């Protein structure tokens with residue numbers, strides 16, 4: 558299949574997508590939380606899609622990657638209290654809409670400093686383990702998915718990272734609801750993760766946890782050390798995550814999208830799903846004080862995203 562040639566952005570999206578304050582927060586801590594990226598109706602549509610998908614996978618004779626799968630998706634973790642659904646990009650049009658949401662794509666782009674392609678997509682539905690004693694000083698499964706010297710650079714005085722995630726909670730997250738935890742500021746500290754985690758356990762004020770209403774997005778660089786938080790309430794947490802990289806990166810969830818799905822991708826979304834040929838990456842940079850492009854963009858229908866309007870004049 559011929560790859561998409563280099564060129565300007567092909568579908569309409571805001572830029573910059575973050576306010577200066579949100580961008581500065583990211584700069585300091587390696588993440589920012591943007592509330593109300595999705596409205597209540599959009600949250601409900603996505604939550605229903607995830608529950609539908611879980612039920613569909615549960616009904617399969619094999620639920621793991623060996624298949625058969627439900628729209629490509631399977632359980633990477635299949636436990637009573639935790640369903641980690643992998644490769645969900647094609648599994649439901651609502652889920653696909655999330656990955657192509659113009660503001661979320663653009664938020665990732667301004668952190669990368671380049672045009673985005675989708676590299677992976679997954680979801681977690683998790684609750685408290687009923688028989689597990691809760692540790693008041695829990696140890697988390699801290700990790701980072703990218704190293705600083707290879708993935709990061711500075712431009713216009715701002716930090717950029719070539720692997721970024723948008724993680725949106727579809728359930729309200731209070732302090733006991735297991736929101737993602739991060740070692741604040743670790744996105745730009747090029748030391749072994751074990752050392753930074755050790756320091757953070759010595760002073761837990763360095764560990765920040767997502768506490769946010771449903772429909773909020775945690776935007777973070779994958780050099781930031783992060784983990785699932787500890788659920789202490791009786792509520793199930795539902796989150797949906799898209800990973801983005803520059804257009805020269807591969808789609809690494811499963812190698813490639815199915816031919817039937819690929820055949821339905823409209824031209825303006827092809828670079829987002831398929832990347833582009835060559836080393837070009839479509840630089841996208843802002844100044845810190847550039848005002849946010851506050852135009853409204855909704856979840857909408859993934860295959861009806863408007864193309865980029867022609868440049869004025």
Ligand SMILES: O=C(O)CCC(=O)C(=O)O
Pocket residue numbers: 681722736737738783784785786796798
């Ligand atoms: O479950 C979470 O909150 C964190 C997910 C995570 O670790 C990841 O996407 O790499």
